[in-house]
Amino acid sequence: MPAKPMTGQAFFVLTALADGPRHGYGIVGEVAELSQGRVRLKIGSLYGVLDRLAVEGLIEPDREEAHDGRLRRYYRLTRDGRGALAEEAELRAATARVVRARLGLTGAQAAGASG
């Protein structure tokens, strides 16, 4: 049976952690920025995704830091998480190439269409 496809939310959360550990709200902000505001994670949804990714071994806790009297827990990608993210990114890039080819868009046209 093929592996379950990665959800859009999981993809963005893993991408948010790709350049370093982040705490919960840091991930929410980074995901919003990465998705240009299209994905705004609610906290319940974020922890559902974090919980699932932790169980799958794709992320793990990094450290805890005190901030305004509260502990912030930071998360980081695991080696498996990096692999899964790279694989998903490659798949999405390949799909995007096919879409551009079928629409007859060159790189510049595609950038113009999206911008």
Added chain:
Amino acid sequence: MSGNLERRYRRVLRLLPGWYRAQWEEDMVAAFLDSWLTSDPAADEYITKAAGPSSAEVASVVGLAVRLYLGGAGSQRRYAWGHALRRAVLAMMLVHAVLAVDVLAFLVWSRRLVGWLPAPPGSLLVAPSGVWDTAFYLVSVTWIAVFVALAVGHYRTARILAALAIIPNLAALLQAQLTGIMPAPFGSWAFWFLFDLVPIVAMTAFHRDAPPLAPGRWLLALPAGYVLVYGPLLALGATGNFAWVPDFPGLCCILLSLACLAHAPRAWSRQVAGTGLWSLALVLLAAVAAANRLVTLTGYLNDQHLIDVSLAELLIVLAAAALVAPDAARAQAATPAPPHPSAVAA
């Protein structure tokens, strides 16, 4: 500073299972407050007094709670309910599929669609039928497809087909309500509610994180179930013992009682791991069978003998379920919580 806002959010988080809150609550509260507070004391004071979790925020916590209680990722084997519910729903779809196979087998035989089968008796010959009967046969085929789709893991397809399959029965019941005439051999309101609507709602337990089932065994259960159920019934009919053939609610009670009795030695041995999930599934199914037996009693109000038989069936299924109920209760309490991610990291 964050008092009221934090208190309101923690109140919402109470929807989540206790073990999950023990792991994630502080983190969630910190992230939630980060999303509101500005580090400007005056603004934060106003926010903590006036603001609260938005409906979207509450909805996300509700969605997380539902997923956790029904055994999603993170809950792993912690919540036996999700596992048991999936087995119970599949068992009910198996009932639908076995009934459908019988309907189709009868259709093939009575219409002489297979030449080498012996001719049916005249009493069984079916006259050409209208749109309702056609709908009934289509619904039967659909239930088989629902069962197969669920067993092999195509949950979304199963949900869509099941939602379509219950519409003709509902339409027939509404028409019967208005005209007093049931237009096709569909089930009663009790059947529609307990065997159509309830399992479809319970199909939410088949979410994307639901662990895969053993499709081979479930698919094999369809022909096996048909032979094991209809073999004895046909034998009773063929030997003229029609009086011993139970009605559908009675048959469900008897089959459930037999299943509980067959499972009870494993449930009581404590030597076999994982029996509790089946015990819980059997208790859920027994509750449905008992409810169906109870509400269909009203059809026999003029026949004391049938009422006595029905009550006996009801008592038997409740007693049989009581045999496995302690194991079912242990299944909910004994399944271990998943390791906390920080423990994994350490």
